[in-house]
Amino acid sequence: MTHPENGEIERYTDHYFNRSKQVVGKFGDCTVTYAIFMRRPVVFAPRIALDWLEETCRARNAKIDLDLRYREGKWVGAGEPMMYITGSFFHLVDLETIFLQKLGPACVAAYNAWTMCADMPKSAFLAMDARHCAGREMAEMMAYAASVGSARAKRKVGAVGFIGNATHATAHFFGREFGLGTMPHALIGYAGSTLRAAEMFHETFPTEGMTVLVDYFAREISDSLEVCRRFPELAAQGNLSLRLDTTGGRYVEGLDPASSYAVLERFSPESIRGYRSEEELRYLVGTGVSAAAIFHLRAELDRNGFDKVKIVASSGFGPAKCRVMAEAKAPIDVVGSGSFLPSNWSETYATADIVEYDGEKRVKIGREFLHRNRPAGVTKPL
Secondary structure, three states, rough: OEEEEEEEHHHHHOHHHHHHHHHHHHHOEEEEEEEOOOOOOOOOOOOHHHHHHHHHHHOOOOOEEEEEEEEEEEEEEEOOOOOEEEEHHHHHHHHHHHHHHHHHHHHHHHHHHHHHHOOOOOOOOEOOOOHHHOOHHHHHHHHHHHHHHHHHHHHHHHOOOEEEEOOOHHHHHHHHOOOOOOOHHHHHHHHHHHHHHHHHHHHHHHOEEEEEOOOOOOHHHHHHHHHHHOHHHHHHHHOEEEEEOOOOOOOOOOOOOOHHHHHHHHHOHHHHOOOHHHHHHHHHOOOOOOHHHHHHHHHHHHHOOOOOOEEEEEEEHHHHHHHHHHHHHHOOOOEOOOOOOOHHHHHHOOEEEEEOOEEOOOOOOOOHOOOOOOOEEEOOOO
């Protein structure tokens, strides 16, 4: 998915780049070198942007030289040039807008995915971001980014990382042919009960493992146990998972503020004895899918003999929540997350500056740090 294509670029690029292209066409081309950087630390995720750039330049019969300063999945510091792109000014000048659109958000999302997986290395992650994306191009970019951040966490800390995502179209980034998932809340509502939804799903897909949402009727514990008792073989084989996605407007069944503190005092006392911000306390003992809620469900499952049943946790699992869950050692088997998507979009802005014209170093004052100060790095993508 590499649109827009060559003939459409003029419509989608900043018009001052189109004007510059006309000026260069009138007064003569030159060879330029662009330096690309971001203003915050990121994980380098350039493949989609580079694939589009190379495809477009081939269509224009324009040669470019790439000097990648990092390989895919490497950490890049704020303000450090990620890469240098050298080629015809006439053919490159109108590509900057679209190239940067495809680069910056992916690098920030990869960074978020890496930190989440590294903080919770024993938990698997499922990318559930597609419905939060602004169209197919963004969904492709975010799935790619999650796979890059996950791969870094696997290399660095032996994390389980992202095991898949929710759509078929981007499952290939995770080495799969199809997306993963079982049932949304809508199926629970259609069935009329959590147990009946599980039965209907199992009758439709009898050979598959099953993940059942248990928060629809505010009976997370009762419905979980009812489903486990109805499917004892799946439960004993580890092929049954229960997904907590409780809204932030209420506590999980059986909990309130006092009992949530009591649960953590029993299972993770160190997590509530240090200084905590309001946000961190909410993740630990607040409403919705808190650490206390996860410990509570795990304890009830184990007490009733369902220790092989897995817990899938979702709802707001971004870097901050994952960090708190890791500190509490919450017993989460799988995290369903779309919250690795950048939350502060201004942080995703990648910047390109020309630093050489026909081999002569020249850049606007204040950006001299972008000049190449060491030999070429990785000259071929990734």
